[in-house]
Amino acid sequence: MTTGEEGPGNSVYLSERGNSIRLHEGILQEGYIQYGMDRHHDTDNPDGIINMGTSENKLCYDLLHKRLTKPDMLHINPSLLQYSDWRGHAFLREAVAKFLTHYCCSPNPLKADNVVVMNGCGSLFSCIAAVICDPKDAILIPTPFYGVITEDLHLYSDVKLFHVPLDCEADGKDNRPFRLTVGKLEEGLQRAKEEGLTIRGVILMNPHNPLAEIYSLKEMITFLEFAKRNALHAIVDEVYMLTVFDESVTFQSVLSADSLPDPQRTHVMWGMSKDFAMAGIRIGTLYTENRDLVEALAKLGSFHGVPGTTQHQVAQLLQDKEWINEEFLPENRRRLKAACSYMTGELLSMGIPFLDRPATLYVWADLRKYLQESSFEEELSLWKCFLRHKVLLSCGQAFCCSVPGWFRIVFADQQHHLQLGQYQQHSQCLLPVKKDNAGSDNAATVNPKALAENNSSDQLKERDSPVPDTGSLATEDCQASKPAESLDTLIGTLRHQIRSSDWLEKSTPELSAGEDPEIFDVFKVLLQRARK
């Protein structure tokens, strides 16, 4: 039997599938690997890569350190060291159910039996795909979306994503760019069927990654009704639910609904990675009323188990409402808000449009004016240019965005901001100023409107020009227009202003409360340098 071992770059030691897995490389993974080999470090590697591409919240390690080193975290009993229920220990599922009941404002107490805990949401995606889909089946997803889900569904479970592209220009109805509608979902489903695919579900993210969009419960219900009409599973990813940092905005979980359109096909994901800034703790949770799904997931759970000791620690944390409500959440929100405000202020001052949303750890920014032409090759060149200059961002094609030139920029990085400041001396002209290509002055800057309410008509506005009232995405509209600055100015300005940032000054005292002397020392050194 031949096994595809003969292909270029293939290993004779691996199977066809193994070679395919080994050689698979998404842009997000590639960037992260490069970052892994050349991480910026203040003293050890000052010329290393600064990571604004990975969605991690690096603003709250002091708070986490303080809590995670309290004595209740160091608990051992025999059952924690033994094999356990592959859905997670009962005590943890109980804690998760209570936590979600409270923070998702569920009208009725959620049940521990409906909770499955695994080592990350990627594992949950993989498992769910394996049990609701057969190989080669597909799941609908609006684009852009968090690109790693492609691998989560494909690598083990051989399930495809079928893309439902969202327009980057606001449509005529409520002027929201990248607006998700039931019509688009229906249209996508129809297309998939025409292509002969079996669609088993739809993935919905709220708050959205990478858009940071917050959908109202009413909107979500209409999406869930679409799923019900078509007997699709709805996988609702709410891993950013506690990152909403504008007090005037309320996130509404689908679990807050009095009743779900199709509870047996609605599965809600949450985890510690984003809301509690602990991607490294490997905790993803699923809430579903579907017993069959829970039973099937339990069978795969042995591949995705979480150490008993970690389960204990997470349960302690989730049960500590005082810490969550009085310490962590308010401070985290304050810091996220300040960091976002600083970042968006910089983008504004440089005339870079972006979606202004008070949630998540990143902004979705329109760098189309820096592309020589509107192509994904050009976008990739720009991404590589940033990487060459040791700044890792995430470009739109990594999220399967249908229009080139959009980037996700993570702002939730305190130490990184300071490090950027240090880098200022290296700031040089990185790219030639893009030639003005048949554009107007449109789309160069943005109206800094905060999202006042979920259904607001906030939008990506253009300077001196109303948003064009077109529902479709014209190539010309997506072409970058006359750039106000060159790319080196973008980077240089960011670096310069970060160092002298008012935000930095204001934010400092609270940030230095960490108990770990090592962290505190590093912080102090960085701070002094940044203030020079």
Add this chain to the structure above:
Amino acid sequence: MTTGEEGPGNSVYLSERGNSIRLHEGILQEGYIQYGMDRHHDTDNPDGIINMGTSENKLCYDLLHKRLTKPDMLHINPSLLQYSDWRGHAFLREAVAKFLTHYCCSPNPLKADNVVVMNGCGSLFSCIAAVICDPKDAILIPTPFYGVITEDLHLYSDVKLFHVPLDCEADGKDNRPFRLTVGKLEEGLQRAKEEGLTIRGVILMNPHNPLAEIYSLKEMITFLEFAKRNALHAIVDEVYMLTVFDESVTFQSVLSADSLPDPQRTHVMWGMSKDFAMAGIRIGTLYTENRDLVEALAKLGSFHGVPGTTQHQVAQLLQDKEWINEEFLPENRRRLKAACSYMTGELLSMGIPFLDRPATLYVWADLRKYLQESSFEEELSLWKCFLRHKVLLSCGQAFCCSVPGWFRIVFADQQHHLQLGQYQQHSQCLLPVKKDNAGSDNAATVNPKALAENNSSDQLKERDSPVPDTGSLATEDCQASKPAESLDTLIGTLRHQIRSSDWLEKSTPELSAGEDPEIFDVFKVLLQRARK
């Protein structure tokens, strides 16, 4: 499209694959689930199931508690809370490499780059199968074997095991029952090819599960040479390597070889579950020089990640040679030896044959005399009978043993022994005495020979009769012979003697050293009751 949803017991919410996964139930899993629903507990559930089926070492929680609650375990830094290398943090891979270099007696320092750490060896089996095999490919394995590997290879990766049955009777050469030979491997490979299967590798366990057999390095090298001749990957599972409790016996890892026959196709597995009695900590490690394999595994690593905090703790533990060498290993071995000696003494006194091996946490015992007839239905009935009477064992068919009537009995359970003692009053006649069916008095007891050296001719001897010098497995030979005791006597005797066990008295003082007051209290109560 139909999806098999219509089958009996199938869920309309799951795919064909999903239903197959959900409805899949091995005997080991079934037993564990029943145990999970009805665990014995001294006060809360005194009539619950006593677990002698799951291979866990429950003898050393006091030692582990003491070590795992030391201050160095409670360490937090930002990198532990962030995404990391999916092969495991560098500091942990470094610690594993040093640990294996020392305890496997590697002639050269093992390299951290050749180490992959995942959340358990099941995850490693799943990943390795995915990347060295295509769907429907197969891997050779001698039977009996640790049955869960079937699911590890099949559930996600759709890889089969091809069985190479070992004879339960000693063959003519060295009188070792269940003897593994190159000839049997060659024969199995030939059969597999004739059946049109693509065989990609062979799984070798040393010390063996469930046989507890210890293979010499010389033997292992001949197996590895077989693999090399046939271009098969050799997956060498050494997870019980530190459980050898007879000082006169030395375990030799394949990593101690001066050179391996085919280093690019030799992959050595180890983990914390057995040797450090921490199945719940979810740590499996792989050592391989094959860079392609490591790269491919890294791609699947996101599904099998270990929390950074746990990685730190495990690294601390593995680096603490003083604790390992001076405290844990000697005491663990002493307790394992005592527990094994007690268990085998009981089996001997009841005339139950077993493989007498100074390693692992279990004995492989011949309960054929309790079968009404030599069939797997009968074996299952016996297993269910034990379970009805609240004793969970593992029967041979769960390990794909080719002859019915063999059981794996886990002895490494201190608390459990005490609990069994409490149960004595419930001891009743469980089964009718088996009718004498055409057998002699053979095979009713065993000669209690300890394994004096790796190549010793220790064997499963029969009372008043030499081992029959036949290399093949005849059905008649495997029929149970005239039983000396009924099954209720077996259980009753075990329970009675456990309570009055001399071993218990001797072992007590060291066992009560735990720092956790809760554990200590429970222990004291159990002890008092057991001594009544």
